[in-house]
Amino acid sequence: GNSVTQMEGPVTLSEEAFLTINCTYTATGYPSLFWYVQYPGEGLQLLLKATKADDKGSNKGFEATYRKETTSFHLEKGSVQVSDSAVYFCALSPYGGATNKLIFGTGTLLAVQP
């Protein structure tokens, strides 16, 4: 079946540190991959996405590359800010299904300290 595994949190970093949140997936075919972010007290927002192998999604200084050979979509940012503190969810949408439901990982809490 389809599933997403992401690193457990919380991840605590100092401002300007490098961030990596690991995400691996299991899926048949060629799913689309997403990172969603949930800031404190707010709803889920799309952060970035990639729809085919070797695509790189990027937004707000965050990047993730769709790696089919390692079935991974790790989230990276070169220099985090306090305002990046949030819960990050990796998700996939299976290819070819009648329903484009999102399958989410468990979420990773990021806390950035000044």
Next chain:
Amino acid sequence: GAGVSQSPSNKVTEKGKDVELRCDPISGHTALYWYRQSLGQGLEFLIYFQGNSAPDKSGLPSDRFSAERTGGSVSTLTIQRTQQEDSAVYLCASSSRQRPQETQYFGPGTRLLVL
């Protein structure tokens, strides 16, 4: 433009009561999804509507859960005879087309607490 809206934002109910949760998708979006976010289960898919097609109900956890979408727009999720394990945040999302790569836009959610 306006995003996905949900009401109520919070709902407290007693075990055994029925509740209705409402979702207004982004205007023109034909696909509508319900998800549930709970401490024990994370984010899980419940039900999907696409245009006039039969909904995909494969994620509904029991027959106490049902949903409808009237006129291809507003959707209502109904939970009958609520149980404490139904306590969660119920999220609605919509997208413009039925493609896997299409972005789903989420509403703020309804936080349900069953006492």
